[in-house]
Amino acid sequence: MKTKKPHLLGVPLEYQLDQAGEQSPPTALEKELMRLILKGLGDPAIGVTLWDGEPLSPTQKGPTMVVRERAALWRLLTHPTLHFGDDYSTGRIEIEGGLLAFLGRAYDAFYSRPKSVVALQRIADAYRRVRGNPLDQARDNIHHHYDIGNDFYRLWLDEDMVYTCAYFAPGVETLEAAQEAKMEHVCRKLRLTRGETVVEAGCGWGSLARYMARHYGVKVRAFNISHEQIAYARDRAKAEGLDGLVEYVEDDYRNISRNISRNIGRDRYDVFVSVGMLEHVGVKHYRELGAIINNTLKPDGRGLIHTIGQNQPIGTNAWVYQRIFPGGYTPTLREMMDIFEPYDLSVLDVENLRLHYARTLEHWQQRFENQLDTVRAMYDESFVRAWRLYLVGSIVNFTGGYLQLFQVLFSRPRANTLPVTRDDIYRRDDDESV
Amino acid sequence: MKTKKPHLLGVPLEYQLDQAGEQSPPTALEKELMRLILKGLGDPAIGVTLWDGEPLSPTQKGPTMVVRERAALWRLLTHPTLHFGDDYSTGRIEIEGGLLAFLGRAYDAFYSRPKSVVALQRIADAYRRVRGNPLDQARDNIHHHYDIGNDFYRLWLDEDMVYTCAYFAPGVETLEAAQEAKMEHVCRKLRLTRGETVVEAGCGWGSLARYMARHYGVKVRAFNISHEQIAYARDRAKAEGLDGLVEYVEDDYRNISRNISRNIGRDRYDVFVSVGMLEHVGVKHYRELGAIINNTLKPDGRGLIHTIGQNQPIGTNAWVYQRIFPGGYTPTLREMMDIFEPYDLSVLDVENLRLHYARTLEHWQQRFENQLDTVRAMYDESFVRAWRLYLVGSIVNFTGGYLQLFQVLFSRPRANTLPVTRDDIYRRDDDESV
Numbered sequence: 001m002k003t004k005k006p007h008l009l010g011v012p013l014e015y016q017l018d019q020a021g022e023q024s025p026p027t028a029l030e031k032e033l034m035r036l037i038l039k040g041l042g043d044p045a046i047g048v049t050l051w052d053g054e055p056l057s058p059t060q061k062g063p064t065m066v067v068r069e070r071a072a073l074w075r076l077l078t079h080p081t082l083h084f085g086d087d088y089s090t091g092r093i094e095i096e097g098g099l100l101a102f103l104g105r106a107y108d109a110f111y112s113r114p115k116s117v118v119a120l121q122r123i124a125d126a127y128r129r130v131r132g133n134p135l136d137q138a139r140d141n142i143h144h145h146y147d148i149g150n151d152f153y154r155l156w157l158d159e160d161m162v163y164t165c166a167y168f169a170p171g172v173e174t175l176e177a178a179q180e181a182k183m184e185h186v187c188r189k190l191r192l193t194r195g196e197t198v199v200e201a202g203c204g205w206g207s208l209a210r211y212m213a214r215h216y217g218v219k220v221r222a223f224n225i226s227h228e229q230i231a232y233a234r235d236r237a238k239a240e241g242l243d244g245l246v247e248y249v250e251d252d253y254r255n256i257s258r259n260i261s262r263n264i265g266r267d268r269y270d271v272f273v274s275v276g277m278l279e280h281v282g283v284k285h286y287r288e289l290g291a292i293i294n295n296t297l298k299p300d301g302r303g304l305i306h307t308i309g310q311n312q313p314i315g316t317n318a319w320v321y322q323r324i325f326p327g328g329y330t331p332t333l334r335e336m337m338d339i340f341e342p343y344d345l346s347v348l349d350v351e352n353l354r355l356h357y358a359r360t361l362e363h364w365q366q367r368f369e370n371q372l373d374t375v376r377a378m379y380d381e382s383f384v385r386a387w388r389l390y391l392v393g394s395i396v397n398f399t400g401g402y403l404q405l406f407q408v409l410f411s412r413p414r415a416n417t418l419p420v421t422r423d424d425i426y427r428r429d430d431d432e433s434v
Numbered sequence: 435m436k437t438k439k440p441h442l443l444g445v446p447l448e449y450q451l452d453q454a455g456e457q458s459p460p461t462a463l464e465k466e467l468m469r470l471i472l473k474g475l476g477d478p479a480i481g482v483t484l485w486d487g488e489p490l491s492p493t494q495k496g497p498t499m500v501v502r503e504r505a506a507l508w509r510l511l512t513h514p515t516l517h518f519g520d521d522y523s524t525g526r527i528e529i530e531g532g533l534l535a536f537l538g539r540a541y542d543a544f545y546s547r548p549k550s551v552v553a554l555q556r557i558a559d560a561y562r563r564v565r566g567n568p569l570d571q572a573r574d575n576i577h578h579h580y581d582i583g584n585d586f587y588r589l590w591l592d593e594d595m596v597y598t599c600a601y602f603a604p605g606v607e608t609l610e611a612a613q614e615a616k617m618e619h620v621c622r623k624l625r626l627t628r629g630e631t632v633v634e635a636g637c638g639w640g641s642l643a644r645y646m647a648r649h650y651g652v653k654v655r656a657f658n659i660s661h662e663q664i665a666y667a668r669d670r671a672k673a674e675g676l677d678g679l680v681e682y683v684e685d686d687y688r689n690i691s692r693n694i695s696r697n698i699g700r701d702r703y704d705v706f707v708s709v710g711m712l713e714h715v716g717v718k719h720y721r722e723l724g725a726i727i728n729n730t731l732k733p734d735g736r737g738l739i740h741t742i743g744q745n746q747p748i749g750t751n752a753w754v755y756q757r758i759f760p761g762g763y764t765p766t767l768r769e770m771m772d773i774f775e776p777y778d779l780s781v782l783d784v785e786n787l788r789l790h791y792a793r794t795l796e797h798w799q800q801r802f803e804n805q806l807d808t809v810r811a812m813y814d815e816s817f818v819r820a821w822r823l824y825l826v827g828s829i830v831n832f833t834g835g836y837l838q839l840f841q842v843l844f845s846r847p848r849a850n851t852l853p854v855t856r857d858d859i860y861r862r863d864d865d866e867s868v
Contacts, residue, residue, distance in 0.1 A: 170857050311778050311847060333781055334771035344745050346835060347767055350784035355854045401780060401847030413745060413835030420789045423604050426860035 023070055025052040030073055037076050042109035046102055063097035063105065085319025089386040099388065103396040111402060150205070150232050155374055156367035161205035161232070164276035164306065165357040165405045175363040178356075183211040186275065188425040189349065189409050190304055191418055192216040196270040199223070199296055201253035201289075202277025206233025206246070213237075213245035218271070220246045223253050253277065254288065257295040269296055272303030278336075279308050279328050286331075286338035294343040302348075302411035302418065308357070309333065309406040317393070324390050330403060340410055349409040349422065357405045358398035365391040457504055459486040464507055471510050476543035480536055497531035497539065519753025523820040533822065537830040545836060584639070584666050589808055590801035595639035595666070598710035598740065599791040599839045609797040612790075617645040620709065622859040623783065623843050624738055625852055626650040630704040633657070633730055635687035635723075636711025640667025640680070647671075647679035652705070654680045657687050687711065688722065691729040703730055706737035712770075713742050713762050720765075720772035728777040736782075736845035736852065742791070743767065743840040751827070758824050764837060774844055783843035783856065791839045792832035799825040 026034075034048055034056055047060035050067050067073050072092040075083035087093040095102045150161075157163055158176045166178035167185045186208065192198070194217035203209050203222035206229070212218050224230050230250040237243045253274070272293050281289060293303060308330040315321070316328050333350065340347055368375070368391060375384055397403040411418060460468075468482055468490055481494030484501050501507050506526040509517035521527040529536045584595075591597055592610045600612035601619045620642065626632070628651035634643050637656035640663070646652050658664050664684040671677045687708070706727050715723060727737060742764040749755070750762050767784065774781055802809070802825060809818055831837040845852065 167855075169855060311780055312775055332771065332775060334768050334775060337766065337768035337771075341746055341766060341768060346745055346786060346788070346838060347784065348786045350781065351856070352780060352782045353854075354780070355850060399850070401850075404780060416789065416833070416835075420787075421601075421603060422785070422856070423860050426857050428862070 023051050026050040026070070026073070030070070031056060033077055034067070034073060037073075037080055040113075041080060041106065042111075042113035044106045044109035046105050047097075049096075063095060063099075063102035065102065066094040066096060068092050068094060079318060082318040082322060085317075085323060085386070085389055088389055089323075089382045091381065091385065099392045100395065103393050104400065107396050107400050107402060111400075149378075150228055152375070152378060153205075155371040156364050160207040160211075162207045163204050165308075165353055166360040166363075167353065168356055168359055175360070175367075178360065178363075179207070180211070182356075183208050184215070185425070186273065186304055186306065186407070187212055187216055189407070190271050190273065190302060191424070192218050192271065194218065197221075198271040198273060199256055199269040201256065201272070201274040201292075202280070203229075203233065203248065204276065205229050206236060206248055208273070208275055209233070209246045209248070210237055210240060210242050213242045214240070218245070221249060221269075222246065223249050223251055223256060225250065225252050254285075254292065257292050268298045268301070270298055270301055272296055272301065274304075275306040277307075278305055279325065279330055282327065282329060283331060283335050283338070286335065287342055290339040290341075290343050290345070293339065293345065297412060300412055300415050300417070302409070302415055303345075304407060304409050305336070305339070306405070306407045307331065307336075309336070309404040310402065311404065320390065320393070323386060333406065333408075336406070336408060340408075344413050345410045346413045346415070347408060347410050348418070349407075351407045353405040353407060354398050354401065354403065357403070358395050361391055361395045361398065365395065457485050460484040460504070460507070464504070465490060467511055468501070468507060471507075471514055474547075475514060475540065476545075476547035478540045478543035480539050481531075483530075497529060497533075497536035499536065500528040500530060502526050502528060513752060516752040516756060519751075519757060519820070519823055522823055523757075523816045525815065525819065533826045534829065537827050538834065541830050541834050541836060545834075583812075584662050586809070586812060587639075589805040590798050594641040594645075596641045597638050599742075599787055600794040600797075601787065602790055602793055609794070609801075612794065612797075613641070614645070616790075617642050618649070619859070620707065620738055620740065620841070621646055621650055623841070624705050624707065624736060625858075626652050626705065628652065631655075632705040632707060633690055633703040635690060635706070635708040635726075636714070637663075637667065637682065638710065639663050640670060640682055642707070642709055643667070643680045643682070644671055644674060644676050647676045648674070652679070655683060655703075656680065657683045657685055657690060659684065659686050687715075688726065691726050702732045702735070704732055704735055706730055706735065708738075709740040711741075712739055713759065713764055716761060716763060717765060717769050717772070720769065721776055724773040724775075724777050724779070727773065727779065731846060734846055734849050734851070736843070736849055737779075738841060738843050739770070739773070740839070740841045741765065741770075743770070743838040744836065745838065754824065754827070757820060767840065767842075770840070770842060774842075778847050779844045780847045780849070781842060781844050782852070783841075785841045787839040787841060788832050788835065788837065791837070792829050795825055795829045795832065799829065 031050070034050065038044065038046075038048070045062060047062060047064035048056040048067065049064055050056060050073070051069060055064075067076075067087075069087075069092045072083070072087040075087060084093060088095070153161060153163065158166075158179045160176070160179055162179040162182070165182065166175060167182035168178045169181040169185070172178050172181050190198075192212060196216075196218045198209075198212055198218050198220045200209055200220055200222040203224045204226075206222060206224075209220040209222040210233075212220050222233070224233070227250060230248050233248045234243070237246045237248065278289075297303065310330050310332055313332050313335060316325065316330065321328060337347075339345075365388070368387065372384065375387075394403070398405070465484070468484065472478065472482070479496055481496060481498035482490040482501065483498055484490060484507070485503060489498075501510075501521075503521075503526045506517070506521040509521060518527060522529070587595060587597065592600075592613045594610070594613055596613040596616070599616065600609060601616035602612045603615040603619070606612050606615050624632075626646060630650075630652045632643075632646055632652050632654045634654055634656040637643050637658045638660075640656060640658075643654040643656040644667075646654050656667070658667070661684060664682050667682045668677070671680045671682065712723075731737065744764050744766055747766050747769060750759065750764065755762060771781075773779075799822070802821065806818065809821075828837070832839070
């Protein structure tokens, strides 16, 4: 067990030091400001109780935000999405009546705001979106999230440590089965055959690479810049006797092509696959990613990118961007075309698995809550609350249709020997293709 | 049988009048110009024989273009793709060694041209692409192609008169079965249920509307501006006892929303469907199409657009644009997002059926060739040759990966009751959903 880590998600120190003394009741101005904040957020159907314990509106009902400190109200005024997250994490804001219901109503109102309010928001969003992630920053960003510690993720992920959207195929109920079904779904879409070579960009704890090697007999080189994840993946591949087929490379995906030229004898790959990495790439690097794919694939090669996406190019929620996924951005399909179009790669199949991610997150949150005692022994309460907000907020986003999950299958333009229908992906028997 | 129609596809009169007299042999300059033309086309692996019967290169082999008249060579110099089509149609250019093989090599070279040549081409292409089709022009364009005469299309289409890409599901071999499989595939993707309402934009001879009504018990309003097609569709629906469920409207798709407000009691539709119309819409009208869909669909509505597409935004082949499909343009997926993104419509599923169109066209061409005697009794030889060039050229485009066929399924962003996997689309039993 690790030592208890405070402030792990980067909540600024002043939040921790800002001890509430005796507070005078909210002024008429402060109540008016609170109403203004709600208006800016699209007037969600929620209640608000300020630090005097009185409801802001005498008729309010449903889930309620309790603002426990004066300073929290004033912070909400400057940047509500960011500071709501931080003040919820530190307990200066509490939610009564259910976090899921509260966030559901908040998001529904937020995305129905008048266009004038939205336009202002987009200017700020644009900055985050186009900034992208230079190499060094990318390492910091990934370290921030994925190196929290394998021990933590092990508490609430499935046994294969798959930290991406699962696939609830018909009859699949458990998280373990759904993660395996996802890996199988990806392999079937890619039409892997024994002896082929696969390069994986952003391999997490390495589960997909091992699954491909074990069930399809392919050779996989899997890239990841998270040190803790790579170490775990290597250990596990060795323990499972797969280290002859799977090679984990602790390096940035942008160095895949560099590695190719060093790698005499198997210069190019049959298959490129990336599950849950594009969210960290940044739109301005998509052409570069396309170039890497183009330089990596054989003339009849194919690939799949699995990513959180959205219908419209809206910047990542400020709190998620600052505290959970620095540098994160979830693209639209239009934005994703920057990867394929410049290199004449054919999009064969796009599938939107949005509601599978809502269900995956429900499993994760349930497991997380079941492990609270252990989590609390590792991290302080602000971490626990931040993580809960992140998981529940994500459920709300996928259920409400504010986030999508795209699997995009592509190939070289003249890959004419692939199956021409998707029937083989959906065959019901349990035959493996090897 | 109709009277024989010359010049039907609009080959200018001077081509017909330009009778070849005694021709002096090609000059050294003309031979050099011919080599220059080939270079501009990417130096395809073809032979050329000029009007003196001599090969241009002593080492040439494979499929050969025979330029029978001096004037044809000079025309090739000004606009090779346009004039090749016209001079092939009128027989001033002949192909020896197989039209399919010839066009295959020509396209492969054309799309591998140096970037400098391509850049020049794109400037000209851009004009056609952005021009779009105002209402009146749209009617002329559609009349040009689809009102050639039902008698002509009946000769070589399937018995249901489906003039779009078929779907060769596993075990399906005949064109008839593949067209039915396509309609079934579309209905399954749309998850039609009895009693729902469907609006169809661009219904051709009305086969899909009748199929939906017959097999899924839905009510369909189908729009088309081709007078001959609508008349045929109405007759057939009546004969098949489907006129209670299917209504064919001779009007532009842009008037769908107008018709909604008139139509008391069923203001909005459960489903929007459009198969093979987007090619005639023009990119600059995509947002407008999206607005129509947005104004047309119920809050839990969904839709499907089936269209020829491409990987990169390249203008339609000049001859096809001038003679076959005036105003035609085949969009990239990125361009198609103009339909969905502004209205927060979720893309659920994209399927690329490119090779199904190659196979559909092979069936059409075979049937066309089998009916040559009848076609020749209706139209002159330049029409016959033009139509063959169009069909064979299209086969080459789809086989070579220069054209795609996209089926894009979409829904309102919170259509949370649709099936979350595609297994139901691929169920093997023969149960109908009604």
